Amino acid sequence: MRLDIRTGRLRLATPLRISRSVTTERDAVRLALGHGGLTGHGEVVSSLHLGLPTHRIHQELALLRPALERHQDPEQALADLSSGAPPFAALPAGVLAAVEAALLDLVGKRAGEPVHRLLGRADPVAAVTARTIGIEPPARAAVQAARLADAGFTVLKIKAGSADPGLDLARVRAVHEAAPGARLLLDPNGAWTPAEALRLLPAFAATGVEAVEQPIAPGDPDALAAVAERSPIPVIADEDAVDYEDACRLAGRVQGVNLKLAKCGGVHQVLRIAEALRGSGTELMLGCLVASSLGIAPAVHLADRARWLDLDGHLLLAHDPWQGIGGADGTVRTPDRAGLGVLPAPDVSAPEAPAPVSRATAAGAPAPEAPAPAPDGRAEPFAEARPAAGR
Numbered sequence: 001m002r003l004d005i006r007t008g009r010l011r012l013a014t015p016l017r018i019s020r021s022v023t024t025e026r027d028a029v030r031l032a033l034g035h036g037g038l039t040g041h042g043e044v045v046s047s048l049h050l051g052l053p054t055h056r057i058h059q060e061l062a063l064l065r066p067a068l069e070r071h072q073d074p075e076q077a078l079a080d081l082s083s084g085a086p087p088f089a090a091l092p093a094g095v096l097a098a099v100e101a102a103l104l105d106l107v108g109k110r111a112g113e114p115v116h117r118l119l120g121r122a123d124p125v126a127a128v129t130a131r132t133i134g135i136e137p138p139a140r141a142a143v144q145a146a147r148l149a150d151a152g153f154t155v156l157k158i159k160a161g162s163a164d165p166g167l168d169l170a171r172v173r174a175v176h177e178a179a180p181g182a183r184l185l186l187d188p189n190g191a192w193t194p195a196e197a198l199r200l201l202p203a204f205a206a207t208g209v210e211a212v213e214q215p216i217a218p219g220d221p222d223a224l225a226a227v228a229e230r231s232p233i234p235v236i237a238d239e240d241a242v243d244y245e246d247a248c249r250l251a252g253r254v255q256g257v258n259l260k261l262a263k264c265g266g267v268h269q270v271l272r273i274a275e276a277l278r279g280s281g282t283e284l285m286l287g288c289l290v291a292s293s294l295g296i297a298p299a300v301h302l303a304d305r306a307r308w309l310d311l312d313g314h315l316l317l318a319h320d321p322w323q324g325i326g327g328a329d330g331t332v333r334t335p336d337r338a339g340l341g342v343l344p345a346p347d348v349s350a351p352e353a354p355a356p357v358s359r360a361t362a363a364g365a366p367a368p369e370a371p372a373p374a375p376d377g378r379a380e381p382f383a384e385a386r387p388a389a390g391r
Contacts, residue, residue: 001033001034001035001068001069001071001073001074001077002033002034002035002069003031003032003033003034003061003064003065003068003069004031004032004033004034005029005030005031005032005058005061006029006030006032007027007028007029007030007054007058008027008028008030008321009025009026009027009028010025010026010027010028010045010290010291010292010317010321011024011025011317011318011319012024012025012290012316012317012318013316013317013318015134016132016134016290016316017134017135017136017159018134018135018159018161018187018189019135019159019160019161019162019188019189019190019191020161020189020190020191023290026045026046026047026289026290026291027045027046027054028043028044028045028046028291028292028295028321029043029044029045029046029054029057029058029061029098030042030043030294031043031044031061031098031099031101031102032102033068033074033099033102033103033105033106035073035074035106035110036110038106038109038110039106039109040074040101040102040103040104040105040106040107040108040109040339040340041101041102041105041294041340041342042097042098042099042100042101042102042103042105042294042298043098043101043291043292043294043295044057044094044095044097044098044262044295045094045262045289045290045291045295047094047262047289050092050093050094050262050263051092052092052094052095056092057094057095060091060092060095061095063087064087064088064091064095064099067086067087068087068099074103074106074107074110075107075110077103078100078103078104078107081096081099081100081103081268082100082268093242093243093262093263093264093265093266093269094262094263096265096266097261097262097264097265097266097267097298098295100265100266100267100268100298101261101266101267101294101295101297101298101340104118104267104298104339104340105339105340106339107339108338108339108340109338109339111338112338113338114301114334114335114336114337114338114339114340114341115267115297115298115301115334115339115340115341116301116302116334119267119271119301119302121301121304124333124334124335124336125300125301125302125303125304125333125334126331126332126333126334127300127303127304127306127309127331127332127333128154128155128309128330128331129155129303129309129310129311129312129327129330129331129332130153130155130156130157130185130308130309130310130312131148131153131155131156131157131312131315131330132156132157132158132159132187132310132312132316133145133148133156133157133158133159133171133175134159135159135160135161135162135168135171136171137171138167138170138171138173138174139174141158141171141174141175141178142174142175142177142178143178144175145174145175145178145179145182146178146179148179148182148330149178149179149181149182151328151329151330152328152329152330152331153179153182153329153330154181154182154183154330155182155183155184155185155308155309155330156175156179156182156183156184156185157184157185157186157187157213157310158171158172158175158184158185158186158187158209159187159188159189160172160186160187160188160191160204161188161189161190161191161192165196165200168188168200168204169200169203169204169207172184172186172204172207172209173207176207176208183208183210184207184208184209184210185209185210185211185212185213185308185310186204186209186211186212186213187212187213187214187238188212188213188214188215189213189214189238189239190214190215190216190217190218190238190239191215191217192215192216192217193216193217194216194223194226194227197212197215197216197227197231198227198230198231201215201231201232201233202232204233205232205233209233210233210234211233211234211235211236211255211256211308212231212233212234212235212236213236213237213238213258213285214236214237214238214239214240214258215227215231215235218238218239218240219240220240221237221240221246221249221250221253224237224240224250224253224254225250225253225254228253228254228255229253234255234256235254235255235256236254236255236256236257236258236285236308237250237254237256237257237258238257238258238287241257241258241259242263242264243263243264243265243269244264244269244272244273244276247259247264247273247276247277247282248273248276248277250282251276251277251280251282252280252281252282253282254282255281255282255283256282256283256284256285256307256308257273257277257282257284257285258285258286258287258308258310259273259284259285259286259287259306260286260287260288260289260299261288261298261299262288262289262291262295266298267298267299267301267302270284270286270299270302270305271302271305274305283306283307283308284305284306284307284308285306285307285308285309285310286299286302286303286305286306286308286309286310286311287310287311288310288311288312288313289313290313290316290317291313291314292314292317292320292321292322293314293320293322293323293324293325293342293345294321294322294340294342295313295314296311296313296314296325296327296332297322297324297325297334297340297341297342298340299311300325300332300333300334301334301340303332303334309332311327311332312327314327315327315328319345320345321344321345322342322343322344322345323342323343323344323345324337324340324341324342324343325341325342
C-alpha cells in the first residue's frame with residue numbers, strides 16, 4: 001500500500017460562535033491510501049482542543065507510514081487497527097479515525113460494497129440530522145431558523161452559554177417562533193455551573209428544548225450525572241464523553257453520550273461503545289467537528305445506530321471539496337457506491353496542495369502555521385480562538 005497526504009483549508013460560510021470560541025476555518029489533512037489501482041480516502045481536521053495542530057498530524061502520519069505501507073493488503077491493516085495492534089494503538093484518536101476511514105473506503109471498494117454493508121447493515125442509511133445555530137442575536141437566529149426550516153430541517157441545535165443567560169433564552173424562543181415545527185436541542189458547551197444548569201434548564205424546557213448537551217464544565221462526571229438526575233430534559237454528555245472509558249463511566253447515569261469519531265477513535269470505537277451502553281438507558285448521539293463530506297461520511301454509515309444526529313459539519317462550509325452524503329435538506333444519506341461513497345466535488349475553489357512531511361517535522365519540529373484573523377481582529381492559530389471539541 002502507498003500513503004499520500006495532502007492538506008487544504010476548510011473555510012466556514014459564516015463564523016461559528018460558541019460559548020468559548022469562534023471558528024472561521026480549519027486545516028483538513030486528506031489521506032489517500034492506494035493499493036491495486038484503487039484508492040481509499042480519509043480526513044482529519046486540525047483541532048487545538050484535541051491536541052491536533054496540523055504539524056502534529058503530519059508527524060504522526062510520517063511515523064505511521066512505513067508500518068502501514070508494509071501491510072500487504074488493507075483488510076489485514078484494518079483488522080490490526082480494530083484490534084488495537086501497534087503501530088495503530090499509539091495514534092491520536094483523530095488520526096486513527098482518519099486512517100480507519102481510508103482503510104474502510106479502500107476495503108469497501110475492493111469488495112464492491114458500501115461501508116454500511118461492511119458494518120452489517122444491508123440497506124442504505126438515511127437519517128435526520130440537526131443543524132447548528134451559533135451564538136447569534138435572537139433576530140438573526142430567527143432568520144437562520146426560518147431559512148433552515150424552509151430547506152427541510154426538522155431538528156435545530158442552538159448554542160448557548162452567553163454571559164447573559166437571558167440572551168440564550170431569547171435566542172431559543174426566537175428560533176422556536178420562527179420554526180415552530182422543529183425539534184430543538186441546546187448546547188452550552190459546558191458554560192454553566194451545576195447550580196446554574198438546574199436553575200436554567202426548566203425555562204429552556206418550557207420553550208420546547210428536548211435535550212441539552214454538556215450543560216456544565218467537563219471534568220466532573222459525578223456532577224454531570226447529578227444534573228442529569230434532576231434535569232427536566234435529557235442530558236447528553238459531550239466533552240465528558242471522549243472515549244470508551246468515559247462512556248462506560250457515564251453509562252446509566254446520563255441520558256446520552258455524544259460520540260465524535262475524531263475524539264473517540266473511529267468507527268470501531270463507536271461500535272464498541274454502543275455495545276457497552278446497550279441496555280443501560282444511555283443512548284447515542286453522533287456528532288462531528290467542522291469537516292468536509294469526506295470527514296463526515298464514516299459517521300453517516302453509522303447513523304441508524306444513534307437516537308440523535310448532529311452531522312452538519314460539512315454544511316457549515318463555504319465550499320465542501322467532497323460530495324455524496326447530502327444533508328442540505330436535513331437528511332444525511334449513505335450513497336449506494338462502494339466504500340464511503342463520497343466523490344470530489346466539481347469546481348473546487350481552493351485546490352489542495354501536496355503537503356510533504358519534512359524530516360524536521362517528523363522528528364518533532366513544529367511546522368509553521370499562518371494565523372488567521374478572528375472576527376474581533378485577534379490572531380487565532382488555525383482560526384480557532386479557543387478551539388472546542390464540541391464543534
